[in-house]
Amino acid sequence: xxxxxxxxxxxxxxxxxxxxxxxxxxxxxxxxxxxxxxxxxxxxxxxxxxxxxxxxxxxxxxxxxxxxxxxxxxxxxxxxxxxxxxxxxxxxxxxxxxxxxxxxxxxxxxxxxxxxxxxxxxxxxxxxxxxxxxxxxxxxxxxxxxxxxxxxxxxxxxxxxxxxxxxxxxxxxxxxxxxxxxxxxxxxxxxxxxxxxxxxxxxxxxxxxxxxxxxxxxxxxxxxxxxxxxxxxxxxxxxxxxxxxxxx
Numbered sequence: 001x002x003x004x005x006x007x008x009x010x011x012x013x014x015x016x017x018x019x020x021x022x023x024x025x026x027x028x029x030x031x032x033x034x035x036x037x038x039x040x041x042x043x044x045x046x047x048x049x050x051x052x053x054x055x056x057x058x059x060x061x062x063x064x065x066x067x068x069x070x071x072x073x074x075x076x077x078x079x080x081x082x083x084x085x086x087x088x089x090x091x092x093x094x095x096x097x098x099x100x101x102x103x104x105x106x107x108x109x110x111x112x113x114x115x116x117x118x119x120x121x122x123x124x125x126x127x128x129x130x131x132x133x134x135x136x137x138x139x140x141x142x143x144x145x146x147x148x149x150x151x152x153x154x155x156x157x158x159x160x161x162x163x164x165x166x167x168x169x170x171x172x173x174x175x176x177x178x179x180x181x182x183x184x185x186x187x188x189x190x191x192x193x194x195x196x197x198x199x200x201x202x203x204x205x206x207x208x209x210x211x212x213x214x215x216x217x218x219x220x221x222x223x224x225x226x227x228x229x230x231x232x233x234x235x236x237x238x239x240x241x242x243x244x245x246x247x248x
Contacts, residue, residue, distance in 0.1 A: 021043030022042075066122045140212065143207055143241070
């Protein structure tokens with residue numbers, strides 16, 4: 001009886017076995033060696049089985065990116081959620097960089113453009129997690145712009161820094177690049193605690209209160225506002241938050 005016939009009784013186990021085989025190919029031979037035939041041989045299944053389970057190679061790569069992201073989240077779970085969301089954001093940046101440098105092949109699958117032109121499914125999950133963390137900053141009134149803009153800025157900067165470091169030979173990398181970039185991004189998107197004096201001329205002075213109000217209202221399901229009024233209020237708060245930040 002063929003391996004495929006046995007594994008067909010448990011489709012999830014079959015898919016898992018194929019993904020682990022693909023991970024083995026990726027980790028030992030690199031992304032360029034990733035082919036349906038190579039993965040099928042490593043998994044001891046027929047190539048058509050992979051197409052039946054994942055539809056096409058893109059589906060297999062999506063599943064492999066999910067697997068890599070699961071490993072990323074497992075290491076991320078070591079980070080405690082403290083009372084300082086900005087410090088948590090700083091730690092998340094450092095872990096993001098560490099993941100990219102330690103697992104560059106998985107990083108390319110998760111955060112690089114997919115064949116469809118957008119982020120992979122795992123990459124979209126990562127951005128959603130980043131937005132959740134930035135929303136925690138907004139609740140404290142320390143965000144200089146909208147949650148969406150801050151998320152886009154930090155994601156773009158993080159991916160750019162890691163991609164640059166990955167493409168640089170290890171002996172030529174400046175170990176301080178990631179830290180300097182992190183501090184610049186955090187300064188641009190977050191403000192000092194209320195107890196500390198703000199730097200004169202710092203952008204987005206209305207952003208903190210506006211985003212704090214937006215985050216607070218989002219948790220209130222019984223606001224005495226019509227849907228149209230809620231949309232208008234959201235638009236006004238977002239406009240206040242992004243006023244004074246660079247747009248061009």
